[in-house]
Amino acid sequence: MTIHGYAAAEAGAPLAPFEYEPAPLAAHEVEIAISHCGICHSDLHLIDNDWGNTVFPLVPGHEIVGEIVARGAAVGEARIGSRVGVGWQRGSCGHCDDCVEGEEPFCPENEATCLGHFGGFADRIRLSSRFCFALPESMDSAAAAPLLCGGATVYTPLSVYGVRPDHRVGVVGVGGLGHLALQFARAWGCEVTAFSHTADKRDEAVELGARHFVATGEAGAVAAAAGSLDFLLSTACADLDWAAYLNLLRPRGILCIVGVPPSDLTLPAFPLIVGRRAVGGSVIAGRRRMRDMLRFAARHGVGARVEESSLSAVNGALTRVRSGRARYRIVLTP
Ligand SMILES: [Zn+2]
Numbered sequence: 001m002t003i004h005g006y007a008a009a010e011a012g013a014p015l016a017p018f019e020y021e022p023a024p025l026a027a028h029e030v031e032i033a034i035s036h037c038g039i040c041h042s043d044l045h046l047i048d049n050d051w052g053n054t055v056f057p058l059v060p061g062h063e064i065v066g067e068i069v070a071r072g073a074a075v076g077e078a079r080i081g082s083r084v085g086v087g088w089q090r091g092s093c094g095h096c097d098d099c100v101e102g103e104e105p106f107c108p109e110n111e112a113t114c115l116g117h118f119g120g121f122a123d124r125i126r127l128s129s130r131f132c133f134a135l136p137e138s139m140d141s142a143a144a145a146p147l148l149c150g151g152a153t154v155y156t157p158l159s160v161y162g163v164r165p166d167h168r169v170g171v172v173g174v175g176g177l178g179h180l181a182l183q184f185a186r187a188w189g190c191e192v193t194a195f196s197h198t199a200d201k202r203d204e205a206v207e208l209g210a211r212h213f214v215a216t217g218e219a220g221a222v223a224a225a226a227g228s229l230d231f232l233l234s235t236a237c238a239d240l241d242w243a244a245y246l247n248l249l250r251p252r253g254i255l256c257i258v259g260v261p262p263s264d265l266t267l268p269a270f271p272l273i274v275g276r277r278a279v280g281g282s283v284i285a286g287r288r289r290m291r292d293m294l295r296f297a298a299r300h301g302v303g304a305r306v307e308e309s310s311l312s313a314v315n316g317a318l319t320r321v322r323s324g325r326a327r328y329r330i331v332l333t334p
């Protein structure tokens with residue numbers, strides 16, 4: 001059995017056709033015939049070896065949707081023919097405190113889908129059935145693929161930081177992550193404000209769930225919204241005037257970072273102390289929360305807005321994501 005995909009041979013290289021023979025299907029594994037795989041910004045970071053830990057040749061891809069076509073002897077729930085999704089994580093020890101609590105991303109033995117393993121820019125993949133998630137029937141496969149990493153990344157903070165329906169929530173950045181965050185926050189019941197550099201995305205942000213819109217490039221616009229939010233989720237990958245954004249929070253408000261800015265954050269201590277404000281971060285979702293997220297998204301019609309591209313046109317699609325022109329995610333179809 002040969003798996004056909006696309007791989008980068010070295011850091012920054014264009015992806016080229018790549019084949020490999022997978023290891024025999026283990027007792028706890030399933031084989032998935034991939035129908036869709038989203039392009040996440042983390043895939044670009046892996047291709048460029050920005051984090052210094054990429055293993056080449058690299059087959060990226062960790063927003064996978066497909067159908068189970070084979071299963072090992074010890075696989076319980078997953079059935080042949082089931083449509084499932086796979087996100088960033090493909091393995092964990094299963095018995096540490098974090099695993100037992102459903103917080104598998106923090107397991108010391110956590111394994112990433114396309115780091116040291118061949119990922120989803122391919123026609124098939126084999127991995128542990130524990131990290132395959134059944135997709136609700138009503139979900140469109142292309143719209144669902146980006147939920148598996150991007151969606152999990154913005155859903156988890158609403159859940160773990162105790163965001164309530166009566167809260168006012170800000171989302172910084174209306175892109176791959178932000179356009180999902182707006183939908184989730186509105187479905188959560190919150191009064192949502194979108195922050196984007198220009199007014200270009202105002203109408204779409206409102207359609208996606210924003211009640212208010214702040215064009216942050218306009219002089220004084222951020223300052224005018226001071227003290228208006230209980231929770232602020234930053235999906236931006238840019239260096240911001242963090243003091244000004246912290247100032248958007250009401251007392252006891254929380255700033256949560258999920259986008260990675262190029263520089264470290266510089267924050268004034270006084271607003272944190274006096275207003276008991278807090279700054280935190282968040283990453284993907286454990287298995288339990290992944291299931292909750294998918295159910296919640298299906299119930300509320302939350303899904304990614306995507307452009308579809310064939311896997312053979314992957315390099316053009318990557319260029320489009322790099323330039324920030326994708327609205328809002330690109331999903332590859334093998
Ligand atoms: Zn990702």
Ligand SMILES: [Zn+2]
Binds near residue numbers: 098108
């Ligand atoms: Zn563990």
